[in-house]
Amino acid sequence: MTTTRSFLFLLGSSRTDGNTEELARLAAEQLPPETEQRWLSLNELTLPDFEDLRHEGDGSYRAPTGNAATLLDATLGATDLVLASPLYWYAMSTSTKRYLDHWSGWMRVPGVDFKERMAGRTLWGVTALATADPSVAEPATGTLRTIASYMRMEWGGMLLGLGNRPGDVLNDTAAAIRAKTFFG
Structure with missing residues (x-):
């Protein structure tokens, strides 16, 4: 039995x-046409700063509402989660990190079973660098790889492209070649 894949692309850039x-x-253009794709901007679906309540009361969280509920539902509805975040100071963007911080609360919402339900899904990263040295992306790559391991998710990998000014990444021939087989 073939499982239909469903990709959630979360855009973590402040620039459209x-x-x-x-x-x-x-x-994403390389995915089979029947593959579901959902694209959401974390800049448009803003989240408040995460508030750690683990040591207050019973340590559980209320079910999210608003943008947090939208993001939780979309996350749980995907087999493949792609975090597309520019590299800012060797890490992911603030909106991407804030989204991931909310996972800590979602793991503690009674009945959601977030960690258990995320197991077996695949986590991917995509980022553009302003330098040709790919090692500067290792902190962000390591973070996502470690999150995937902790959540018992598959780590799909990190797609890197060189791009500083808008449109520069389209001139990165090596990145374009990698993109063609990235989700393969």
């Missing part, structure tokens, strides 16, 4: 159609 998004869309 930036290099990271362009690279993610290039990779």
Whole structure:
């Protein structure tokens, strides 16, 4: 039995159609036509700063509402989660990190079983770098790889592209070649 894949692309850039998004869309073009794709902007679906309540009361959290509920439902509805975040100071964008921080609360919402339900899904990363040295992305890559391991998710990998000014990543021939087989 073949499982239908469903990709959730979470865009963590403050710039619409930036290099990271362009690279993610290039990779997504290679997916089979029947593969479901949902694209959400973390800049448009803003979340409040995460508040750690683990040591208050019974340590559980209330079911999320608003944008947090939308993101939780979309996350749980995907087999493949793609975090497309530009590299800012060797890490993911604030909106991407804030989204991931909310996972801590979602794991503690009674009845959601977030960690258990995320197990077996695949986590991917896409980022644009302003330098040709790919090692500068290792902190962000390591973070996502470790999150995947902790959540018992598969780690799909990190797609890197060189792009500083808008549209630059489209001139990165090596990244374009990698994008064609990234989700393979």
